[in-house]
Amino acid sequence: MSYLEYVVAAYAVFVVVLGWDYVATRLQIRRELRNARQRAARERSRQSAASSDGRPPELIR
Template sequence: MSYFKYVAMAYAVFFLVLAWDFIVPRLQIRQLLREARGRVARSKRSNSAPTDEELSR
């Protein structure tokens, strides 16, 4: 392997890791926000259900 190939591969790995560090946290934040919005929506739905009705079998 020539010196140029070695340097080119090193840069390629560096940019792949840099892209990974840029993309993955944003995907995790998006997932956490989606889960939080779902929890809020579920709590709103459960709070809006009437609680004074008797249970029937």
């Protein structure tokens, strides 16, 4: 392997790792946002159910 091939391979690995880091971060952000939305929806439904039947709402940890 010549020096040029080594440098090209090193840059290729760098670009692949940089791309994976970008994609993985975006996926993690999307997953956390989805979890937060689902948690908020559960809270809203829990509060509306508690207010509609006249009982006090459950305690939240």
